[in-house]
Amino acid sequence: MHKYHIPNLGKACAVMEEVGNAPDGLTLREIYRTLDIPRTSALRITRTLLDAGFLAENHDGALTLGPSLVQLGVKALENLDIRSFARPVLEKLAAETGESCHLAILNGDRSMLVEVVDSPRPVRIAARPGTRVELHCSSTGKVFLAFQIPEPARFIQSLELTRHTDNTATTKKAVLAGIAQTRKLGYAIDEEEFVPGVRCIAAPVKNAFGKTMAAVGITASTSTFTRARIPGMVEKLKNAAADIPARMGSGK
Incomplete structure (x- = not known):
């Protein structure tokens, strides 16, 4: 692993990738079990991503990709x-x-x-x-x-x-x-x-x-x-x- 690797940032990226691959979103339980990370870590990561708009909650309480990622995606395509x-x-x-x-x-x-x-x-x-x-x-x-x-x-x-x-x-x-x-x-x-x-x-x-x-x-x-x-x-x-x-x- 690279010496500049930030573990929780890497986990956050993994969370977004995993959620992005789930058409109906994922629950917090599904996230920490699938990625094999502690529940408290998964909770902190998902809460941070929710606050930043990188994740969102649907009507069932499952986590989906958020609007901030859409905006970033548009800019990425333009670039x-x-x-x-x-x-x-x-x-x-x-x-x-x-x-x-x-x-x-x-x-x-x-x-x-x-x-x-x-x-x-x-x-x-x-x-x-x-x-x-x-x-x-x-x-x-x-x-x-x-x-x-x-x-x-x-x-x-x-x-x-x-x-x-x-x-x-x-x-x-x-x-x-x-x-x-x-x-x-x-x-x-x-x-x-x-x-x-x-x-x-x-x-x-x-x-x-x-x-x-x-x-x-x-x-x-x-x-x-x-x-x-x-x-x-x-x-x-x-x-x-x-x-x-x-x-x-x-x-x-």
């Missing part, structure tokens, strides 16, 4: 290296669509690209990882406004709604209408709102708890990504958005 899981999905999406694909995360008041797979075509339209774009005129930014930022109406009050093209939404009313459309469709579209001649679509990537943690998008010239292609591209995009968290959950 996984999403780029490594997203890369093969983006490569497949680029191959299927023939267009450049990317993954973005919310970074302050900007959408930041963290992974990019270029189009297999000779002419490519894609920014590089690390690029930060405004939320009101980018498809991934619209995803974050619609699905991740808690109070978008208040949030956009602090944004400078810069006009980049004739199609850019530059009023709060127009941006809110875009948010409503994105929520209705389940994906966002940038119709030449950031760069003339460039169309983008993006969809939310959600974790196991339904929380948006990233956005996956497709960027292409309007000459190749015509309006007629949007329905088919959206289907592939949504499949990719679902595939990324699935890979994270399976570890593939």
Whole structure:
């Protein structure tokens, strides 16, 4: 045993693992008998874990995993290296669509690209990882406004709604209408709102708890990504958005 091992902390970990493996929870008696630890030790450990929210009591008095562990689980999922899981999905999406694909995360008041797979075509339209774009005129930014930022109406009050093209939404009313459309469709579209001649679509990537943690998008010239292609591209995009968290959950 390591010299820095803390016996009671190790027992507490064992208690949570044992309780987590029991669908209906465990009684204190079942815990100290299963783990072969003194009843008083089991009582102190479980009481401490209950006070911290790591355990909870159900209506039968059995101990189950508590809400604090759910919160920690969400944070753990968010901290996984999403780029490594997203890369093969983006490569497949680029191959299927023939267009450049990317993954973005919310970074302050900007959408930041963290992974990019270029189009297999000779002419490519894609920014590089690390690029930060405004939320009101980018498809991934619209995803974050619609699905991740808690109070978008208040949030956009602090944004400078810069006009980049004739199609850019530059009023709060127009941006809110875009948010409503994105929520209705389940994906966002940038119709030449950031760069003339460039169309983008993006969809939310959600974790196991339904929380948006990233956005996956497709960027292409309007000459190749015509309006007629949007329905088919959206289907592939949504499949990719679902595939990324699935890979994270399976570890593939």
